[in-house]
Amino acid sequence: MNNEEYLRYEGTCLIENSLSSFLAPFKGMDLRASMSHHFSMYGITAASEEDFFWEYILLRLYVSEKVIRHFKAGCGNLSALADGLRRGLEDLPMQLKAIAMKREMNGSFLLFGKDVSRLTADYIEKRFHEFESLSEGFALSSKEGREVFVHKALSHICSLVGMKEASPVISYFIEETRAFLSSLTAKLSHFTPQTIYKNAKHMTPAMPEVSGNTLALHGAALLTGGLIATLLLML
16 A cells, blocks of 8 residues: 555545544543433434434534645645545445444444435535535634634534524534544644555555445445455554
């Protein structure tokens, strides 16, 4: 695996990272569990909670790409990392199925709940376009600009899922986003030419191509899912 392929692989792995909670006492656990605990105090319906969760994950991934493309590390621009993230989003349902396969022995919220097949590339592009419109006038390369945008985007998500906007909920997710991006920038700071070369040199599997044409885990799709799961197990 060369340096560029390694960075694309790391970019794809950011999808699983986005599913985690970054606030105590749930730090490192699934964000879904943390969110359910928090939402239980505000009488939010299970359906609205489920919809809000996936829209928020898309927001995290949208902001992640922006942060990566503006981040300057020792090797210069990390665009290959952002390209890897984008590649993973080409078939997000398959990526989530692969993550679920990895976690199945210990149980995973990804094995239950709403069908994620609606998270198609077209759906994601539509949502990202909306986020792009909401971000106009804000410098997402700056912490201040990102935080104002995130507040606006969270309000937009509440309206999308038919959920009454509650200040404590918005504040909670602003804090979650802040902690998530802090972790992301710390990770990006470790990408120096030496570490990229060292890690790429010892990693042999190539990045899997994501088809986007099927969500069934059989035939070629099962093979693709297995390859992705194998890569994820190497984290």
